Amino acid sequence: MTVKPISNIEFVHDDLYGIALEAVKKFVSKSDTRPILTYVSHAANGDMIATDSHRLIRIRGIHGFKEDYLVNPKSFMFAKGNFPETEKLSGIENHxxxxxxxxxxxxxxxxxxxxxxxxxxxxxxxxxxxxxxxxxxxxxxxxxxxxxxxxxxxxxxxxxxxxxxxxxxxxxxxxxxxxxxxxxxxxxxxxxxxxxxxxxxxxxxxxxxxxxxxxxxx
CATH class of the missing domain: 3.10.150.10 (DNA Polymerase III, subunit A, domain 2)
Known part of the structure; x- marks a missing residue:
């Protein structure tokens, strides 16, 4: 049997997306006190953000979703919700x-x-x-x-x-x-x-x- 290569696949995410999702697991909250922090924000601009309120990671342009999603990096459950605004917290203007x-x-x-x-x-x-x-x-x-x-x-x-x-x-x-x-x-x-x-x-x-x-x- 001859297997034909699949050439009509369009990948949604950057090549490093899998590595990124693995890396952010350590930045999400381990507690259910604020359930939304157990998810990773996938912003419509392609950025991925995770925080447990003590540390934070932002990876720019890593995914290809066209709207905001929340992804649990452990269960891979998708959700919608208002992720906390972190842009000012991680700014370096005064640093x-x-x-x-x-x-x-x-x-x-x-x-x-x-x-x-x-x-x-x-x-x-x-x-x-x-x-x-x-x-x-x-x-x-x-x-x-x-x-x-x-x-x-x-x-x-x-x-x-x-x-x-x-x-x-x-x-x-x-x-x-x-x-x-x-x-x-x-x-x-x-x-x-x-x-x-x-x-x-x-x-x-x-x-x-x-x-x-x-x-x-x-």
Missing amino acids: QATIVLTKEQIKLWLQLFKSINQTMTVLKDRNKTVKLCFAEGKEESVNVELGNHGIKMSMPCIATYPGFEVVSFNVEYIRDALEAHFKLNSEQLTFYFHGNMRPIVLDDDANVRTLILPVRTY
């Missing part, structure tokens, strides 16, 4: 570009934060909060400190002093953001800060923007 990673450094940071997460699991650190420390005049690295465990790691990058010395965040959130940028082929990644208690925005200046909320430490 300062402080850290820049090359494609190779994105991969390195991802591997390092995976290791940091595993280390904190071994240490039974339930909060998994790390500190990112800046030093004025040092532009080739920043330091990551693991809470009160006395462990410090130098992270290669291009960095400028942001006007504050320390910002704290959940290690799993930054790991998942870096993983999304890595899997979606970000060529470069810029961290934008606006103080140490405002959202941290990671943007590749192309298709992918992620956001994580910092953690207040005392």
Whole structure:
């Protein structure tokens, strides 16, 4: 039997849509308190947005739906609803570009934060909060400190002093953001800060923007 190739198929989504839908699973809410946040917004302009109210991801021009849909990335159920407005939350107009990673450094940071997460699991650190420390005049690295465990790691990058010395965040959130940028082929990644208690925005200046909320430490 001869199988004829199918040549009249028109694909709806971008080639990376499957990878994108897999990546955003970590950004949706795990709680049913706000059911709409367990879905991924597919905006009519082609953007995909997911958030659990502590972190967010926006992938530009990744799908081909011509109207707004909500998609559950785990059950693949489709729905309609008013997804929260996130455009202002993830804006960078008042932020300062402080850290820049090359494609190779994105991969390195991802591997390092995976290791940091595993280390904190071994240490039974339930909060998994790390500190990112800046030093004025040092532009080739920043330091990551693991809470009160006395462990410090130098992270290669291009960095400028942001006007504050320390910002704290959940290690799993930054790991998942870096993983999304890595899997979606970000060529470069810029961290934008606006103080140490405002959202941290990671943007590749192309298709992918992620956001994580910092953690207040005392």
